[in-house]
Amino acid sequence: MRRSIATVSLSGTLEEKLRAAAAAGFDGVEIFENDLVAAPVPPREVRAMAAELGLGIDLYQPFRDFEGVDDAQLERNLRRARAKFELMLDLGTDTMLVCSNASPVALGDDARAAEQLHRLAEAAAPYGVRVAYEALAWGRHVDTYEHSWRIAAQADHPSLGVCLDSFHILSKGGDPAGIREIPGEKIFFLQLADAPYLAMDLLQWSRHYRCFPGQGGFDLTEFTRHVLGAGYTGPLSLEVFNDVFRASDPHRTAADALRSLSVLEDALGREGAAERASEDLGDSHARPRVTLTRLPDPPEGAGYAFVEVAAQEEDAESVRAVLAALGFAHTGDHRSKPVQLWNRGNARVLLSSTDPRLGHTWGGAAAITALGVEVADPDRAAQRAGLLLAPTLPRRRDPAESRLNAVAAPDGTAVFFCPGGHDGREWLNDFAAETARHRHEGTDTPLTSIDHVGLFQPFDHFDEASLFYRSVLGLTPDASLEVAAPDGLVRSRALASDDGGLRIALNVSVLGRGTQADAAGGAQHIAFACDDIFAVAEAMRADGLAPLAIPDNYYDDLAARTDLAPAVRERMRENGILYDRADTGEFFHFYTPMLDDRLFFEVVQRTGGYTGYGAANAAVRMAAHRAERDR
Ligand SMILES: O=C(O)c1ccc(O)c(O)c1
Ligand SMILES: [Mg+2]
Numbered sequence: 001m002r003r004s005i006a007t008v009s010l011s012g013t014l015e016e017k018l019r020a021a022a023a024a025g026f027d028g029v030e031i032f033e034n035d036l037v038a039a040p041v042p043p044r045e046v047r048a049m050a051a052e053l054g055l056g057i058d059l060y061q062p063f064r065d066f067e068g069v070d071d072a073q074l075e076r077n078l079r080r081a082r083a084k085f086e087l088m089l090d091l092g093t094d095t096m097l098v099c100s101n102a103s104p105v106a107l108g109d110d111a112r113a114a115e116q117l118h119r120l121a122e123a124a125a126p127y128g129v130r131v132a133y134e135a136l137a138w139g140r141h142v143d144t145y146e147h148s149w150r151i152a153a154q155a156d157h158p159s160l161g162v163c164l165d166s167f168h169i170l171s172k173g174g175d176p177a178g179i180r181e182i183p184g185e186k187i188f189f190l191q192l193a194d195a196p197y198l199a200m201d202l203l204q205w206s207r208h209y210r211c212f213p214g215q216g217g218f219d220l221t222e223f224t225r226h227v228l229g230a231g232y233t234g235p236l237s238l239e240v241f242n243d244v245f246r247a248s249d250p251h252r253t254a255a256d257a258l259r260s261l262s263v264l265e266d267a268l269g270r271e272g273a274a275e276r277a278s279e280d281l282g283d284s285h286a287r288p289r290v291t292l293t294r295l296p297d298p299p300e301g302a303g304y305a306f307v308e309v310a311a312q313e314e315d316a317e318s319v320r321a322v323l324a325a326l327g328f329a330h331t332g333d334h335r336s337k338p339v340q341l342w343n344r345g346n347a348r349v350l351l352s353s354t355d356p357r358l359g360h361t362w363g364g365a366a367a368i369t370a371l372g373v374e375v376a377d378p379d380r381a382a383q384r385a386g387l388l389l390a391p392t393l394p395r396r397r398d399p400a401e402s403r404l405n406a407v408a409a410p411d412g413t414a415v416f417f418c419p420g421g422h423d424g425r426e427w428l429n430d431f432a433a434e435t436a437r438h439r440h441e442g443t444d445t446p447l448t449s450i451d452h453v454g455l456f457q458p459f460d461h462f463d464e465a466s467l468f469y470r471s472v473l474g475l476t477p478d479a480s481l482e483v484a485a486p487d488g489l490v491r492s493r494a495l496a497s498d499d500g501g502l503r504i505a506l507n508v509s510v511l512g513r514g515t516q517a518d519a520a521g522g523a524q525h526i527a528f529a530c531d532d533i534f535a536v537a538e539a540m541r542a543d544g545l546a547p548l549a550i551p552d553n554y555y556d557d558l559a560a561r562t563d564l565a566p567a568v569r570e571r572m573r574e575n576g577i578l579y580d581r582a583d584t585g586e587f588f589h590f591y592t593p594m595l596d597d598r599l600f601f602e603v604v605q606r607t608g609g610y611t612g613y614g615a616a617n618a619a620v621r622m623a624a625h626r627a628e629r630d631r
Helices: 014-024 033-037 043-052 071-091 110-127 145-155 166-170 176-181 202-209 220-229 250-270 273-280 313-325 378-387 426-430 459-473 533-542 552-561 566-575 615-630
Strands: 003-006 028-032 056-063 095-099 130-134 160-165 187-192 236-238 303-311 329-334 339-344 347-352 366-375 405-408 414-419 431-433 447-456 481-485 488-496 503-509 524-530 578-582 585-591 599-606
Touching: 003 056, 003 250, 014 028, 014 033, 014 043, 014 250, 028 033, 033 056, 043 056, 043 071, 056 071, 071 095, 071 110, 095 110, 095 187, 110 130, 110 145, 110 160, 130 145, 130 187, 145 160, 145 176, 160 166, 166 176, 166 187, 166 220, 176 220, 187 220, 220 250, 220 273, 236 250, 250 273, 250 459, 303 313, 303 414, 303 447, 313 347, 313 366, 313 599, 347 366, 347 447, 347 524, 366 378, 366 447, 366 524, 366 599, 378 405, 378 414, 378 459, 414 426, 426 431, 447 599, 459 488, 459 503, 481 615, 488 615, 524 533, 533 566, 533 585, 533 599, 552 566, 578 615, 585 615
Parallel strands: 003 028, 003 236, 028 056, 056 095, 095 130, 130 160, 160 187, 187 236, 303 347, 366 414, 447 503, 524 599
Antiparallel strands: 303 366, 329 339, 329 431, 339 347, 405 414, 447 524, 481 488, 488 503, 578 585, 585 599
């Protein structure tokens, strides 16, 4: 389907907005009136600029407070409208959005509103302009799409239809199924916006917190399915008022925006929404009315091949010490780069002493700079990532080395697609074997794999990052939750593949204090899975590394709220092991001390079908890391 974006969704001048929309690959834009009025170029030049960039101007908006007024006001409103129709001729756009009257002087008289909109459409027709009537959620008298359609139907003019905006409908709990009652050709325009569920005034919610489909709490797939079911064939257009987007790089926002539409179209395509719509509309033998662009399938059965930690030499030493205490051994050296392979079972950590600042938004001493993801079909994964506008990272073409495709996540973390399976892992041949022994060789305390990775995100890119990982890697997000760290509130959202092979937990400071709360919420971590957490913890302690100290109060609370045997609780206390339980199973986990205020490790043991991350313990962990720093 045609993809558009409202200029109000992007920051910058009108020209910058157009350039960003075009660069991301949009087909068209909605020009927001304020952007045009403030632009230093006449409408004709805007039209030429858009055309040169390959963008159509699909909509001009908004025209406010038109209908349901007294007769004198109607004449003034029609005069104002004619001036806009003239302007639209110059802009080369044929659809004007008229939003329902929000003024206190509007009269609640449907017949009057219908008659006045009929006059507006009559005035628009000679200009070749269509009027799309949109019910604002806070309209004075018309605030539902059902009502706007009743009035448009009553007005009965070929140049008058409705504009549907998902925010105005879903924010009030409207039922989108009724959209199917509207003839598709009367839906002149579709605006899509998601939003997090917030209990707040509708106008404030709409003007500040909208986000792209898939980033909030609304079901935009279901919503759009109903719009297609009505027979709509126009653009999918994003109209997102958002405080962060207004202040962010418009190129990045536009790519994030297009990614959200790609995912939405793919989801609809996978369920056969276009074909089903045609059948519902009774033209089952005809071709579907719209084409839904599909993405290559997401990776299946993906898992971690490795996680790369970059640290300069003095910091690398402390990372090595912790890995060794966890039973890792240095088992290989990269043939051409200063990168060491450390592993224990299928848990592999690459320790790189290249500059950790290179290509990464995090400076600092030690940092997770890359995730190696093992997938069945790395080429397909890279192709999918490319279609989702993931920036491709250049690979050095060293003929002796395996070439892995890599893309950059929004926080700068590189994501490598590694071939999996038994004859995969050829990238391991890039490492000359070291003869190092696992220090715990002979003790039966293996870590089995990487369970999850925790990545702290810059505030402005949290939603972008979760959409990125979700779409590129085919992960499913959990609900986001808030954790009260000693230095501030941290929002956390985990994403996982269906079989749990890939899990990522994203954290962000709720107030956007990116890096100073580091000891608490701002760190990154790698969590390793094991089958016997007590053995791993005790071997680590025997190796001279104490786990992160958890206060006795925690264990008193554990005694109060669980039936864990006293001896088990005591052993947990000695080893700093925390506990969580769900209907599906149990979770035991402990942490290492913080390295360089930035990085720590976790060891987890899942029993039964537990799929969480011990969120109940997150605040205790953050307070414990803070206490350790204060000591
Ligand atoms: O917030 C507004 O005023 C506004 C204007 C135009 C729209 O299409 C809309 O959804 C909201
Ligand atoms: Mg709208």
